[in-house]
Amino acid sequence: xxxxxxxxxxxxxxxxxxxxxxxxxxxxxxxxxxxxxxxxxxxxxxxxxxxxxxxxxxxxxxxxx
Numbered sequence: 904x905x906x907x908x909x910x911x912x913x914x915x916x917x918x919x920x921x922x923x924x925x926x927x928x929x930x931x932x933x934x935x936x937x938x939x940x941x942x943x944x945x946x947x948x949x950x951x952x953x954x955x956x957x958x959x960x961x962x963x964x965x966x967x968x
Contacts, residue, residue, distance in 0.1 A: 919951060 922929060922942050931940040942948050954961045 919948065922948075 919942070921927070922945065929940050929942060929945065930937040931945070
């Protein structure tokens, strides 16, 4: 992809490493269409951040819900 300089890839993933690929552009789907989002704005990022901050409390909380 990098060598060609022109590539479009559509991925439905929550892999933070793929979301952080240099030059990647994230688009969030809303009821109004596609809107650019930052990695930090994604739900997956927020969940992973909460998990990494305190895995035990995170898992306990998720088990209660």
